[in-house]
Amino acid sequence: MHAGRQRRLPRVTALLAILFAIVSVTALAEDRDAQWPMPAGDFANTRFSRLEEVTPANVGSLKLSFSFSTGLLRGHEAAPIVTTDTMYIVTPYPNVLFALALDKPGAPLKWKYEPKPRASSQGVACCDTVNRGAAYDAGRIFFNTLDGQTVAVDANDGHELWRAQLGDITHGESMTMAPLVVKDKVLVGNSGGEFGVRGWLTALDARTGHQVWRAYSTGPDSEVLIGKDFKPFYSQERGTDLGVKSWPGDAWKRGGGTVWGWISYDPGLNLIFYGTANPGPWNPEQRPGDNKWTAGVFARDPDTGAAKWFYQYNPHDSNDYDGVNENVVIDLEIGGRMRKVFAHPDRNGYLYVVDRETGEVLSATPFVNVNTISSIDLKTGRPNRVQDKEPVVGRVIRNMCPHAGGGKDWQPSAWSPITRLLYIPHQNLCQDEEVVPANYIAGTPYVGANVKMHAGEGGHRGLFTAWDVAAGRAVWQIKENFPVWSGALATAGGVVFYGTMEGWFKAVDARTGKLLWQFKAGSGIIGQPISYRGPDGKQYIAVLSGVGGWAGGIVAGNLDARDVSAGNGWGGLMSDLPDNTRQGGMLYVFALP
Amino acid sequence: MHSAINTAGPRAHEIAELMTLFTAVCAVVYLIVIGVLIWALLRKRARARLASEAEREIADRKARHVITWATALTVLILITLGLSDFFVQRSLFTPPKDPLRVLITGHQYWWEIEYDHPDPSQRLRTANELHIPTGKPVELVLTSRDVIHSFWLPSISGKKDLIPGRVNTEVLIADKPGLYTGQCAEFCGLQHAKMRLVLHADSPEDFEKWRQQQLQPGREPATDTERRGRTVFTSTSCVLCHSVQGTDASATVGPDLTHIASRGTIAAGTLPNTPDNLAAWILAPHRMKPGVQMPATPLPPDDLGALTKYLASLQ
């Protein structure tokens, strides 16, 4: 009799355990929809919300639920981060972290944390004093400050847990990117490719802030963490110490390749994917060679940082085509079988589909008008550059398309697994450029280019494109007057959101692109929209407005448009922006009535 | 060596030979013409005494002969000279096979030199002093950062302009090892006359040794004074214009100083490279080359001494 009872007990326990697991997993999944723990939404960087409450039928009645003024006047590029009942916003310099209580009416301020970064760091921020947001993990909030620190703060009460000084502003190094937390490691990268900074990606222990590993973007293999596991697909990436040999002299020490963009993670393959920025200086004649490992994408093991493969989108880049744009992790059916890939809209105007296991480029299709590169050779992986459009010292090259900001700059796209479309906010811009010898003085800009930008064919400066990644073509496209410098948000309800630089926050139909709703914000929108389920169960859409960034510098920095090269060439192009919007940081959160 | 007549390379030799041919032929022609002119002046009196029509006719016919022969000879001489020039130019302008490429950029008032190489990490930057291996053609790629300069090593080759916004090429071939000097040959500003060039033609083994040495980063300071000198170098105005590989100093508007101590002269070939000259140059360049871009850098004597020691250690 005892034996029988004993045999029954384990089975009951097991059943209960399974039930509990199912319930908690579903609860977590439900919980996950209530949250937006990192700017990209998830590790795959889809920026897709599974919430379905807001649909094309009812989004017309979306109304403002609450707003919050940050009190600052520079470009607000961050994504608000949401845990179950709190929203966290990181502002541009001085990088204040605000925590808003979502469970109270009007979302009052719970607390604020002021890291007090050094004021001089504003002098080494190439493209406005922006910050792209914080990340939440296990009760902690992590974010970067302009003067090169990574900070961890308690998510409940805002007290500082640790801070790590990683960047040196006296050498032009700053930090603007949003961290990614993978397996208790905080992944952060530096900025400063326009200051001759050497790029890196660092992993910090989430509990202590101590460095676990650092992978440089240039230099000897030991510092780039290239070892026996490194198996690049293309032969041009194979060799020893290419991060030194593909540069003259010690130019790699000032070579750029900073990591200021997006990091994605595939838990199945245990690989992180991130891009490296442009090589420095912009003038390519000062750095003959392929300039490894700049303007390309690394796949690394997040535990050790060891590089698994690398692909260089733009060897010996001569156009400031950084490789830092998002690598959206998706599974696509290609040639009759499911492939593990990522989609990457590059600065050079091509949309790449790359096999994320091997680094093979499966397709590369232009998503804007490109005349600097005629095609990508899929056999060698190399872009075929148009000789007439190659910058040469002593000559002015006219009408290079896309311009230095690329077919798309940092502004991140969103992927809907339902429509299978990639929603890309971007621009339609070209430039005239004259490269000149750049003089390196540590802590000052190291560029060597005079630039004048102008609108591309059609005259519209901005575009919002719905791209069918599998088919390699645009399904619909919206033309905008100004470059679309905000992020995109896709929802399961079938609505896609983005903002314009004049300040319109727009909702469009995910399938057709039809404008369904719009709201005029106080200042131009360059932030990343997010969606979350509030404590009251409703679906909320949140976005920061506050024009600036590299494109909006003329307003944020009060530049003089009589010099068309102001702001690296944006001055002449955006001389009408001050007539359309002024400065002012404000959070807007919307919901259905 | 610094002479267009006393040549040390096949190209300068060809130009010198052409120059000799032209000078010789033109000298002879000149003497003949002067001789005939004098004779004609003297002869005029005799011609006036001729009486008959027939005698005048004979004289005219003789004159026509002479003119015909003289014209024919002139045409022949011109064709010969023209052809000589054509063949020399063809030889000079034929692109050399497998040359060593050197990029030279002219500045007011110094020469920036960069040795090209298919492997970018084997490229080498220096200033004012050019080293080439003997017997091998060296192709110079010439351009300018500011105004028009002209490259002229009289004993080795002819002149070729360095024009901003444009690339010219010139070829050097040195027969035997030696030291050759040259200078800027197109007026480029106040110190055009002191924009000199020094060429060391080395045997191929010596050239390779020099090249390997120049590829090294700047020598680490060995003594405290040298270390102090490096601190002075990096903390004052030097780093705004000069570079020493291996330090933070990587500015390119002034000459590269990574191996300054290995050069025999400073200030573009105008001053011998001695510690005293170096100190005087740093303190007040305008005393020696008024109008040069380098500013006066007043330093306390101790700092100046340490800096000079450090620069003198950069072999």
Next chain:
Amino acid sequence: MSLRCPEVTLAVLLFAALAGCHREERRFSESLPASTPLDSVVQSDIRPGGTPLPHQPDFIYETNAYAVSQGKQLYEWFNCKGCHADGGGAIGPALMDDQWIYGDSPQNLYATIVEGRPNGMPSFGGKIPPQQIWQIVAYVRSLAGQVRKDVDTSRADHLFTRKSEQSMASTEPRASSPPPQPQ
């Protein structure tokens, strides 16, 4: 006395020649004061007690064409252009407009370059020799149209980004507030 009077003509010609002489002078070495006397550098235009502002000494560099053109070259060499573009601004504020955060006088500009400023302007004191700083100051003032037209630099042989300094209209400088520092 009309212009036909030979003495007047001579005087006019002499004056023009002398003014031209100064414009063309090339001074390669200067014995300069070690630093600017503090009481003549002001950033405010009001003084208590109704006393007038101290007299600003003449700025000899901005009537000398060589100094202004050297300043233009140094403006590019020392990367002023990297932050301030061709006067339109980028990382740093515009220099060609009429707004001056830290004063517009030559002494103010010299102090700004030597001391640096709290929101990102580096301190170049001890790095750029004083004479070269004065040349840059003269050029910066020409960007805002504060320098005589015959001394200004003319169109550069570069990508055309704005009208040449010579064609720029002169502006009345006004003080502007520094960027706000909210907490």
